[in-house]
Amino acid sequence: MNPLRSVEEPPDASSGPEDDAPRSYSVPDPSPPPWQPARVEQKSVPLAIILAVLVPGLGHVYLRRFAQGAAIFVVVVALLLLYFLVITVILGVAIWAWQVYDTYRTANEFNRVVRESGARPW
Numbered sequence: 068m069n070p071l072r073s074v075e076e077p078p079d080a081s082s083g084p085e086d087d088a089p090r091s092y093s094v095p096d097p098s099p100p101p102w103q104p105a106r107v108e109q110k111s112v113p114l115a116i117i118l119a120v121l122v123p124g125l126g127h128v129y130l131r132r133f134a135q136g137a138a139i140f141v142v143v144v145a146l147l148l149l150y151f152l153v154i155t156v157i158l159g160v161a162i163w164a165w166q167v168y169d170t171y172r173t174a175n176e177f178n179r180v181v182r183e184s185g186a187r188p189w
Contacts, residue, residue, distance in 0.1 A: 107187050109178040112171060119170035123163050126170030130177055131189065139166045 110130055119126030123143040127136030139162070146159030180188035 107181050107185060109181050110174050112174040112178070115170050115174040116167060119167045123166055127166070127173065130170065130173050131187065132173065 115126040115129050117126075118129050122140065124136035124138070124140035127133075127139060143159050143163050143166075146155045146162065149155040177188055180186070
């Protein structure tokens with residue numbers, strides 16, 4: 068007997084039959100994964116624009132840009148409250164018009180990202 072050689076050698080992994088593995092290991096599981104991301108709906112561009120026209124910043128809030136919407140509202144209202152200065156009224160109306168366009172642009176960007184990735188962009 069050779070002292071350097073063990074009496075029992077472990078079986079070689081490649082020599083065993085493949086039928087010993089349970090069938091569940093070789094067949095893919097057809098069930099869905101336990102967690103799937105929620106489906107994100109696209110935002111309505113006309114609704115976002117209507118909200119932005121009615122109240123400055125509300126279109127941004129609808130698009131989940133809460134801080135930007137609140138900032139727009141505060142700035143426009145502060146400028147319009149200084150109605151006795153003509154330049155503040157002109158500036159307030161200009162910002163109001165800009166935020167309507169920005170709402171349109173942001174809504175389209177939101178919908179594009181949702182279509183491409185299925186997730187919210189922000």
